[in-house]
Amino acid sequence: MKSLLLVVLLAAAATAAIVSQDVAEAPEGVVEYEEILYSDETELAEVEEAGSRSVEIESRRNLSVGTIGNSRLLANTQHIRGAVANTIIVQNITFNFASSIRIAAIRVTRVGASQNATPSIVSGGLNRNFVTIRITSARGRGYNYRIQIYGR
Template identity: 85%
Template sequence: MKGLLLVVLLAAAASAAIVSQDIAEAPEAIVTYENILYSDDAEVAEIEAGSRSVEIETRRNLSVGTIGNSRLLVSSQHIRGAIANTIIVQNITFNFAASIRISAIRVTRVGASQNATPSIVSGGLNRNFVTIRLQSARGRGYNYRIQIYGR
């Protein structure tokens, strides 16, 4: 029994060393956030008219590109609580090294739907940066997991 425990502990230590090595080799992403709160419908219409969104999914999830031989560059979770009678808009920009190209972007809702909408505002596939906009429904919040794959 002690021998089995020793083998399990050694395997766990070896896998932890491999995981930390992969994280150390992954290119660092520079992540910037822009948070905007809107309580007026005219303000929301103005910002939506001023930005040309590349991709909007109506199912409240966003999935573009193929993973294939790519590796996971970023996995992050973004949570915002509800604010009464307010639409929350958050622009999240991921910048990578010039040699990195994004091959897939997955923005997945976590938990129950609150009718938020993810979209790609700039950059995206075959680029080294992407700006993703998360927009809540009026008076609601959101909880999304963002995964970006690249080569």
């Protein structure tokens, strides 16, 4: 009976946990996260207005820029966030690499069923050594994305 209770508690903890798996193949890479929750439309509008002055390259359900070619995989991460009632989740993920590395391709791919989240590039990007990717969820929804960064 105790083992069954333990298994149920572990399963509950595992499903409630926020999973963020970081596997950077380049030892010179650093990943930083910033997560913000918005329940007020005016707060989100102010952030989006400020972000519109940045380098937003593409704003769709998947994001794919650059060509892989002879590049190597610098970072392969998966970002999963559960839904929060009546809240929009905005997460900025910044990848920093050594100054000698240049990003050649960025792939942000939705995993599983669509929850209408939107990935976008807000700073850095191709031919730079850093990139900041913003994932914005739909109100009351979560997201599940895989981010792959290639470079030379």
